[in-house]
Amino acid sequence: MTYRAPVEEMVFTLRHVAGLDAVLAEGGSDLAPEDAIAILEEAGRFAAGVIAPLNRAGDRHGTPFSEGAVTTPPGWAAAYRAFVAGGWNGVLASPEHGGQGLPHLVAAACTEMWNGANLAFGLCPLLTAGGIEALAAHGSDDLKGRYLEKLVSGAWTATMNLTEPQAGSDLSGLRTRAEPNGDGSYRITGAKIYITYGEHDLADNICHLVLARLKDAPAGTRGISLFLVPKVLPDGARNDLRCSGIEHKLGIHASPTCSMAFGDGGGATGWLIGEENRGLACMFTxxxxxxxxVGLQGVGVAEAATQKALDYARERRQGRAPGAAEPVSAIAAHADVQRMLLTMKAYTAASRGICYLTAQALDAAHGPEGRTAYDRASLLTPVAKAFATDIANEVTSLGVQVHGGMGFVEETGAAQLMRDARILGIYEGTNGIQAIDLVTRKLPLNGGTTVGAQIAAIRRVAEGLLKDGNPGFGHAAARLREGISSLDRATGFLLKALGSNRPQDALPGATPYLRLFGLVQGAACLAQAGLASSAALTAGETDPAHAARIALARFFAENLLPAASGLEQAILTGGSFADDPAFALAG
Amino acid sequence: MTYRAPVEEMVFTLRHVAGLDAVLAEGGSDLAPEDAIAILEEAGRFAAGVIAPLNRAGDRHGTPFSEGAVTTPPGWAAAYRAFVAGGWNGVLASPEHGGQGLPHLVAAACTEMWNGANLAFGLCPLLTAGGIEALAAHGSDDLKGRYLEKLVSGAWTATMNLTEPQAGSDLSGLRTRAEPNGDGSYRITGAKIYITYGEHDLADNICHLVLARLKDAPAGTRGISLFLVPKVLPDGARNDLRCSGIEHKLGIHASPTCSMAFGDGGGATGWLIGEENRGLACMFTxxxxxxxxVGLQGVGVAEAATQKALDYARERRQGRAPGAAEPVSAIAAHADVQRMLLTMKAYTAASRGICYLTAQALDAAHGPEGRTAYDRASLLTPVAKAFATDIANEVTSLGVQVHGGMGFVEETGAAQLMRDARILGIYEGTNGIQAIDLVTRKLPLNGGTTVGAQIAAIRRVAEGLLKDGNPGFGHAAARLREGISSLDRATGFLLKALGSNRPQDALPGATPYLRLFGLVQGAACLAQAGLASSAALTAGETDPAHAARIALARFFAENLLPAASGLEQAILTGGSFADDPAFALAG
Structure with missing residues (x-):
């Protein structure tokens, strides 16, 4: 078994950290928590039974490219058909378009499982989900009528065509052009790179969402429009676009990363999504x-690495642990290996909590909380993305370390998880960009009220710990209060620097600030789960998972959260290094 | 250019952090510092000009294995011959055996350069150096006469055959057997795995140093003996040993990792090194x-990754940095990228300082300081190995991050450095084992006097910072004093736990303690270099490298060293998690 969906832990987090029951009640659906759990259990069986077994072979096979065609590894097309047939592609989408209309919270848990089972496979529906969302929000009724149902079912897939060789993180330099045909369609010409699943054999059609520039459009990002450019045109003819090559990558070998050429023969036909020159706004939606x-991908792959390391550490016997009865102990009995395993478990669970909280905020944005919840989602999103994917790199690397020399040998599979995870901090906005977004756009939201409310919510968890008094929490309450103080002071420092129009003092601290935020928020999520378990124990429940949750919250607070003070110091150092001429970094 | 040997920085560190001039004077050689510098410059040209260009192709080619033979990539044999012809293989070895008899300090700098240029290539002479050392210290005159000169010249290479499938970090379970032939030789039978350069086509003979167990030997590690088992016997016949396969690895593809079969035909012929059942002591030498x-390998690959990232960040233009004149800035002008680049530079320079200090202690052990210096080397060695290789993983991963999407594409080469570096924390004793060695064996040396003296030496650097008063150091003095306090308290806690026979309180803190030690020692090394530069500026020198060294010491102290307090807290938490039954880690 390469991956077991940890449905019990996921459900506990959904209910006791992210408020699943309230989301379901407020969402107005007639879905009871038990129904949601049944769906997740079914998803877990599909992830573990159908998708996970393809992961190792997918890495070895890659996706051979020949004459414009990409072949996915053996078994992938059948698994994708089963995925579509099971209705899994439309979990989140509106029933109006054939979707199941489940909350973000349930969809998030599913996304975690697909990607825990197989990151390269999980990427395909993840891209389609983005296309569905953009099209549903901004597409014309005609365009929606033609494409949405096929995308929601998964019969067709979608891609995002943003990057060009000269325009990566900064889209203002885009050169792909669009010209109106006069019949409502446009001719698209240009080259795109890093197009995930830009070409493949899983589905009959691929809907490329392409950012391009109209003639006479304003310069920079205000002159970019979004187009839907299908591989196969409505009349069944092939569109004037092709995959011109695929990348040889460090990981996710089974996910084809394509270079795309649009309009070699005069122009690919596409249709505008939203208004002209408002393409970036459509993407922001x-x-x-x-x-x-992407944060959930991080949680999934971190979970997979943790399971793999734990399985290995329980089997592999080396040396005698102090006090052990047997002459040779499982390496899981050695304190240093335990630290690695618990670090993996704790980071994974903490980032799961943060991601689910973010999904909850997206759901609540559609309920009575409205804008407040939307702003909270906006605040938490860069933390969910970057913290979860940073720890995915760390956890998968620890997974290799637990395996020792076996970890460096590819057949073990631990190294693949590390290679696969490495993209997560880079794509969908590098983690540096997430940190800058958090500090410069999200902290100032509503004059700092949004971040203030979130810190207040974390403070309430710390108060809960103090009140609870379960000795299993150790010094978790004290550590969490210290962490909150660090977060508070760092937030104040950054808001003041931004308010004084001194971004050069705030920007250098962006990355340590995001980490600090993630640590404190993550500690609060684990503490909240631990508090729910403490209450359950008090109520007479005997499930050993309760004690484990309390112990994990303690481990995180006592061993990982203390990094907060060092991060605070680095943030408060401010602009001491930025552009210091002594470094001559810019050459 | 894929790697430039940073000879100027290396020499500055050798002289002003590690005391090269005193080592040369005390060593009794007639080598002047200028001579040593000339040697290093020549080594730098060889590393950059001959070894580095083979690195990328080596990764792609790997080492095809067929019918027991391993083929190194195109150009490797010629480069190895040039390496041998240049006398580089014998830098450290005694002139008595044809070596150059240079200090460890000079050899360390050379090792850094070979491995910065090409980790897979650098491993071959690194293994041979180990074989030379063991043979020179423990071999009989007859054995030394037959093998030492060829190994020192590099005409033949050496390997270390320790690991067996069931015996990795814990050698007590070794099963390879040795039986005396009655003529002074032994018959060796057994299987070994993970034998680096166990088979190759670079040299005419390969001397395998093999750990094996004699019949009736005591159980455990006290019954292990060391044998020299050559691929080609003195009479020119092939010995009864073969490579039975090579591993498919995450990195260092051009370094063959072999499974070895000894004695398929009845027994490979070998000769005892040292005394029977004292093989482990010979290895410990x-x-x-x-x-x-291995620590120096970490420094080398971190340096290579830093150079690559800096080159890319100066060329790649994305977005406009605050206050920049041009519409699109080099990414090296963005604060978040600067943080990554400076983190890479600072960790690399700090780990270089620690490794060179360790080499200095090995040299000083042969001088008037004697045992005190040897004990200092023993204390610093696990820090040099594990800190330098931990940061190698972090720095090479940051190198990928600086490249963005390009970093995930293999042709860029940044990903290879990350893959290659990943083995360093695993082999030659995992970094967890280094940490346990540091805490349980090295801290108690001489009743804690050895570690106490080292902390006192660091404290003198902090006092030097206070006295110097160059404003370029910012808050470095205060941060270093705080770091020292953390190290002091953590050391006291661990010594007390060990002294009270409570290893279960000390072992869980081993890894954070090693990191804490490395951070504080590394900050001191950078500060010491900065102080030398400050003195040079005061004396009227104008080299801009001086200001850069001061700024780097400040960056490290203000941004990276503050992690010390969180590590201290984790250490002082002690055994709260070890074997907590709530985790049920051992299954």
Whole structure:
């Protein structure tokens, strides 16, 4: 078994950290928590039974490219058909377009499982979900009528065509052009790179969402429009676009990363999504959920690595642990290996909590909380994306370390998880860009009220710990209060620097600030789960998972959260290094 | 250019942090510092000009294995011949055996350069150096006469055959057997795995140093003996040993990792090194320098990644940095990228300082300081090995991050450095084992006097910062004093736990303690270099490298060293998690 969906832990987090029951009640659906749990259990069986077994072979096979065609690894097309047939592609989408209309919270848990089972496979529906969201929000009725149902079912897939060789993180330099045909369609010409699933054999049609520039459009990002450019035109003819090559990558070998050529023969036919020159705004619509989904990929692959390391550490016997009865102990009995395993478990669970909280905010934005919840989602999204994917790199690397020399040998599979995870901090906005977004756009939201409310919510968890008094929490309450103080002071420092128009003092601290935020928020999520378990124990429940949750909250607070003070110091150092001429970094 | 040997920085560190001039004077050689510098410059040209250009192709080619033979990539054999012809293989070895008899300090700098240029290539002479050291210290005159000169010249290479499938970090379970032939030789039978350069086509003979167990030997590690088992016997016949396969690995593809079968035909012929059942002691002789060499591999690959990232960040233009004149800035002008680049530079320079200090202690052990210096080398060795290789993983991963999407594409080369570096924390004793060695064996040395003296030396650097008063150091003095306090308290806690026979309180803190030690020692090394530069500026020198060194010491102290307090807290938490039954880690 390469991946077991941890449905019990996921459901506990959904209910006791992210408020699943309230989301379901407020969402007005007639879905009871038990129904949601049944769906997740079914998804877990599909992820573990159908998708996970393809992961290792997918890495070895890659996606051979020949004469414009990409072949997915053996078994992938059948698994994708089963995925579509099971209705899994439309979990989140509106029933109006054939979707199941489930909350973000349930969809998030599903996304975690697909990607825990197989990151390269999970990417395909993840891209389609982004396309569905952009099209549903901004597409004309005609365009929606033609494409949405096929995308929601998964019969067709979608891609995002943003990057060009000269325009990566900064889209203002885009050169792909669009010209109106006069019949409502446009001719698209240009080249795009890094197009995930830009070409493949899983579905009959691929709907490329392409950012391009109209003639006479304003310069920079205000002159970019979004187009839907299908591989196969409505009349069944092939559109004037092709995959011109695929990348040889460090990881996710089974996910084809394509270079795309549009309009070699005069222009690919496409249709505008939203208004002219408003393409970036259309992309921003789906940015919160797309970035959250990448964070969930991080949670999934971290979970997979943790399971693999734990399985290995229980089997592999080396040396005798102090006090052990047997002459040779499982390495899981050695304190240093335990630290690695618990670090993996704790980071994974903490980032799961953060991602689910973010999904909850997206759901609540459609309920009575409205804008407040939307702003909270906006605040939490860069943390969910970057913290979860940073720890995915760390956790998968620890997974290799637990395996020792076996971890460096590819057949073990631990190294693949590390290679696969490495993209997560880069795509969908690098983690540096997430940190800058958090500090420069999200902290100032509503004059700092949004971040203030979130810190207040974390403070309430710390108060809960103090009140609870379960000795299993150790010094968690004290550590959490210290962490909150660090977060508070760092937030104040950054808001003041931004308010004084001194971004050069705030920007250098962006990355340590995001980490600090993630640590404190993550500690609060684990504490909240621990408090729910403490209450359950008090109520007479005997499930050993309760004690484990309390112990994990303690481990995180006592061993990982203390990094907060060092991060605070680095943030408060401010602009001491930025552009210091002594470094001559810019050459 | 894929790697430029940073000879100027290396020499500055050698002289002003590690006391090269005193080492040369005390060593009794007639080598002047200028001569040593000339040697290093020549080594730098060889590393950059001959070894580095083979690195990318080596990764792609790997080492095809067929019918027991391993083929190194195109150009490798010629480069190895040039390496041998240049006398580089014998830098450290005694002139008595044809070596150059240079200090460890000079050899360390060379090792850094070979491995910065090409980790897979650098491993071959690194293994041979270990074989030379063990043979020179423990071999009979007859054995030394037959093998040492060829190994020192590099005409033949050496390997270390320790690991077996069931015996990795814990050698007590070794099963390879040795039986005396009655003529002074032994018959060796058994299987070994993970034998680096166990088979190759670079040299005419390969001397395998093999750990094996004699019949009726005591159980455990006290019954292990060391044998020299050559691929080609003195009479020119092939010995009864073969490579049975090579591993498919995450990195260092051009370094063949072999499974070895000894005695398929009845027994491979070998000769005892040292006394029967004292094989582990023979291995321990060379452990300090072998582990230091792996640390230097970490420094080298971190340097290579830093150079690559800096080159890319100066060329790649994205977005406009605040206050920039041009519409699109080099990404090196953005604060968040600067933080990554400076983190890479600072960790690399700090770990270089620690490794060179360790080499200095190995040299000083042969001088008037004697045992005190040897004990200092023993203390610093696990820090040099594990800190330098931990940061190598972090720095090479940051290198990928600086490249953005390009970093995930293999042709860029940044990903290879990350893949290659990943083995360094695993082999030659995992970094967890280094941490346990540091805490349980090295801290108690001489009743804690050895570690106390080292902390006192660091404290003198902090006092030097206070006295110097160059404003370029910012808050470095205060941060270093805080770091020292954390190290002091953590050391006291661990010594007390060990002294009270409570290893279960000390072992869980081993890894954070090693990191804490490395951070504080590394900050001191950078500060010491900065102080030398400050003095040079005061004396009227104008080299801009001086201001850069001061700024780097400040960056490290203000941004990276503050992690010390969180590590201290984790250490002082002690055994709160070890074997907590709530986790049920051991299954």
């Amino acid at each position: 789906m940015m919160n959920s797309a970035r959250l989904n | 060379m452990m300090n320098s072998a582990r230091l060499n």
